[in-house]
Each structure stands twice: as C-alpha cells, then as structure tokens.
Amino acid sequence: MEDKNYTVIDKKKIDSLDLTIPDTCPFCHHGIHPEILFGYDFHKNDYWNIRVVYACPRKACLEMFFGIYSKNTLFNIYDSSLPKYVGCSPFKFKEEEFSEPINEISENFVSIFNQAKQAEERKLDQICGLGYRKALEFLVKDYLIIRFPEEAEKIKNNHRFDAVIEQYVTDEKVKFLARRASWLGNDHAHYTQKWEDKDISDLKRLIKTALYWISAEKELEYYESEMKEGRR
Template identity: 40%
Template structure:
C-alpha cells in the first residue's frame, strides 16, 4: 500500500459533486461473509462539522454476491485535515452484520442440543464485545454439556443430575468417570465460575482459556463416544 503524505493510497468516491478519499473498500460482506468488491449506493456525512467537512462518513454499499445482494453501511472516520477539496477517511466498521455461528458435530448435538445453542449465544455476545456477559454464557454452556453428557452415560440417574441443587462440581465428581475429562471439566468450571463472581480466583486466566478447555473437553467426549461405539459394535471374536 503506497503512503501519500498522511494517507495510505485512498480510493476516490465522487457523489453529489463532492469528492472524498477513503483508504479502502470493504473486502468482506458483513452479512454473508463472502469476499466481494461492493458497489457504492450512496454517501452520508455526519458528526462534528469542521472546515466544512464532517468527521464521520457513512457509505452505503450493495453486496455483489448473487446469493446475498444485501445492503450494508461502511463507517469511515476522518483521519487528517482536509487538503483542498479532498478529505481522507479510514474504514473502521461495517454494519449490520450476521455473525457466523459455530457448528458442532452430530455427536455433541445428539448429546446436548442446548449446549450448542447457549455456546453460540455467548459467542455472538463476545463478537459484539459484550465481554461482561459472554463469560457467564460460556459457563452455562459448559454446565449443559457436562450434565447432558453425564445423563448420556448414566440415563438411570437423570433425575438426580437434573436436580436444581446439584452443583456442576458435584456432577463432575460423581458422574464423569474418565480422569482426563474430569480434570479438564473441573478446570473449565473453575474459570467459568470466575466469570460469574465479583472477584476472580484465577486472575491469570480468561474466557480464551475457558474456551480452550471446553474445546479439549469436547474432543475427549467425542473420542469417548466413538470408542464406545466401535468397542460395542466390534466385540472380540
């Protein structure tokens, strides 16, 4: 990218006689998430008016993907003083957006549909920078995963596992037999609990650690289910 004075090779937009310079066009549609070369529909200025220019530029685009064709707005912020009649703006966000959900495989969905739903709600909250509520959401998803897995392994104990008084830690201790899953789930629960409490116990850990532990726990659960399937379907002969 070529640097020209205070700018980075801006693209021209000419609307209603007035000319603008922007640093780039959106490279991805926020609705379908495909790589595109969007078409400009309109331009609107707002915000502080200084030197006959506004500090925010909204540019309406249409997605060029034939499967989408949605309208969206790219927001540009003025990054320098005007030079003649040319004003420099830099892209900082696009809206509205449809957040990609995370797909879990059939093994996890069959064990706990609710886990997938709650996890994705927490994921969307995180993508929206709602950092104070996504952690408790991931913690709730973990509880559904562990308890539904415990029910899967112990269907005759479903009523006890679903007892509102049954703490997640007790459920892990009593119903998760695999030592590796037990230890990982415990640590995920510890970090998850920190996300719901006033003071953190594990101050050097955050939701990224929680998600990593949940990911490994998911892998162990999947491996356990697959192992059980083949051991039962292929007994020794």
C-alpha cells in the first residue's frame, strides 16, 4: 500500500489560515458564510494545493462543496504565502433569466448568452467574450428581422455586424451603444485588442443596455396598438 501524500487539516487550523472564504454557495447561489468542516493539503506537479470542505448553512440547501486553493511552487521555493483561491467544486450553473419579450424575440440569444455565462463562471475567460459577442449579434439581428421582415435574408446573410447596425438601427443613441458593443465583442475574436482598458464586464453592460432598448421598444409597440386614441 502506498503512503498517503496528503495532510488532513482540522477546522481550528483552517480558521487560523488567511484563506479566502467563498461567499456564495455553488449549489443554491445565495450569499452565505459557509461552515468549515475540514480540509487537507497535498503537493502535485509543482503545485501546493489546499482543499477545504465547506457546508452551506441554509436549511433549504445544506450541500457540501470544496473550496479549491492552489499555488505554483516551481519558481517560488522561498515564497511562504498560502495558495490562492481558485474556485468551488462541484458547481451547479444557474441560468440567466430574461423577460418574456426577449425570449420570444430570440431564443438563440438566451441560449448563447447562457453558454457564454457558464464559460465565464468556469473561468474559461478566453472563449466567453466571443460567446457574448455572438449572443449580442443574434439578439440585434433577430429583433431587426421582426422589425424589417422584408429584409430578413439580407440581415441574416450580412456577416458585417457593424454594417447591419449602421443600416437598420435608426435611433442614434442605440446605434452608438450597439457599435461599441460590437467593437468590444470583436476584441475577443482577434489576436490583438484595440480596447485594452475594457473587459467582459463592459461588454455585458452594453448587452444589458441593448436589452433595455429592445424591451422599451416592445412596450411602446404594445401601448401604441392598445391605446391608439384617447378616451373621453
């Protein structure tokens, strides 16, 4: 039998370590102060690893999960700092929910956005930006196809998203934000970035603004059809 190559760490010892404690349960996605059960550490492939077993204190959940901490020791033999927090495992993904009008306009947007979100939450930062960019294009194009059904094939087959925005988005402020969202999205598809001071959070904020615009347009269309004339 092989000797064990890990060391069990009790709750008291973990409490004394300056580890980053996760503040969200990966199962129920509520903010929590998790209960520390125990932990262990081990060295593997030039990494010092610590695993801490936490429990969600919410009565509706009570699931246990690992806090994952890791540190490369190959070139840091004199560095006495603790491993850094990497994330939690297992992870139960919670989909982003959208309003009924958005779901009706573009099911593809909802699906692609949630795939990008899942990639982001799993730290796949090299691909999630491209996913958000694709989600934005489907959202805008699907909405414009509803607005201009006679132009549907042209909108679908135009691979220049910026040209579609320029031709079919009439509101100048909306055109302004859509262009910038497209620029940031393109940054995640190319080898070099033009907007190095912007990141995924900026792209998501612009998508959120586009959602507000489309939702507002749909609300206006509804009341224009329902309340065509004033009542006396």
